[in-house]
Amino acid sequence: MTKATSKLEQLLIVMEQLRDPETGCAWSQQQDFHNIIPYTIEEAYEVADAIARQDHPALLDELGDLLFQTVFYAQIAKEKKLFDIEDIAGKLIEKLKARNPQLKLQTKENMDAKQAHAYWQQKKLQAQRDEDPNKSLLADIPSNLPATSIARKIQQRAAQVGFDWQNPRAVIEKLKEEINELENELDSNHKTENIAAELGDIFFTCINLSRHLELDIDYSLCLTNQKFIRRFQYIERKLAEKNINIEATNLDELDTLWNEAKSTEEP
Numbered sequence: 001m002t003k004a005t006s007k008l009e010q011l012l013i014v015m016e017q018l019r020d021p022e023t024g025c026a027w028s029q030q031q032d033f034h035n036i037i038p039y040t041i042e043e044a045y046e047v048a049d050a051i052a053r054q055d056h057p058a059l060l061d062e063l064g065d066l067l068f069q070t071v072f073y074a075q076i077a078k079e080k081k082l083f084d085i086e087d088i089a090g091k092l093i094e095k096l097k098a099r100n101p102q103l104k105l106q107t108k109e110n111m112d113a114k115q116a117h118a119y120w121q122q123k124k125l126q127a128q129r130d131e132d133p134n135k136s137l138l139a140d141i142p143s144n145l146p147a148t149s150i151a152r153k154i155q156q157r158a159a160q161v162g163f164d165w166q167n168p169r170a171v172i173e174k175l176k177e178e179i180n181e182l183e184n185e186l187d188s189n190h191k192t193e194n195i196a197a198e199l200g201d202i203f204f205t206c207i208n209l210s211r212h213l214e215l216d217i218d219y220s221l222c223l224t225n226q227k228f229i230r231r232f233q234y235i236e237r238k239l240a241e242k243n244i245n246i247e248a249t250n251l252d253e254l255d256t257l258w259n260e261a262k263s264t265e266e267p
Helices: 007-019 026-030 037-052 056-079 085-099 113-131 147-160 168-188 192-212 217-241 251-263
Strands: none
Touching: 007 026, 007 056, 037 056, 037 217, 056 085, 085 113, 147 192, 147 217, 168 192, 192 217, 217 251
């Protein structure tokens, strides 16, 4: 084994050592592609959480954990003689160059962010068509993604061929329509499956709206979650100061404290 000349090379060596059948870690030796999927998903969420909290030391740590997942997959693949980390990097470089004209020395295209993203999606669609002209645009969306991510990918794929709303205002009108349909369903028969379907339409449209506004819906919801926690904890503190049990407080009193908490926040 040659002496590592970079931290990344040292990381690859450590991964090999962990998987060594004689001297490695028993847990690491037992893992395969399928076993570590939950850890990969968990690490990705922890990266997102560190970003949302603007905790840069934590982000540094979590990105390392996420990188370790890629190295783990690469080592397993290398042992199976499928590919290695160099192949992964090579494939990524090839894809980046194909989908980013700015990286091609012979081009001097000036694109803004929207144009660059559209170009990337166009090249991705072209690659899919070249591989199988009859393959559905929606065929390869991973089914184990969170439902919000699947919905956004569905909408992005449909938008590539022009099946999309023209602006956020149009999506808002659609959202109003979907809310009316849910209200009608509630007034009609109260069938759970129908109500669930109508509620799903509202969620789907909200995700579409976030896409048109160029906002991440999970991030937006995270902000609302944090806001609710902040205001609810204000209510708890105020009641505790008066030695009042929150369970014994009526809704009007809670709502008054909620509005009080809201008024203390910066607009």
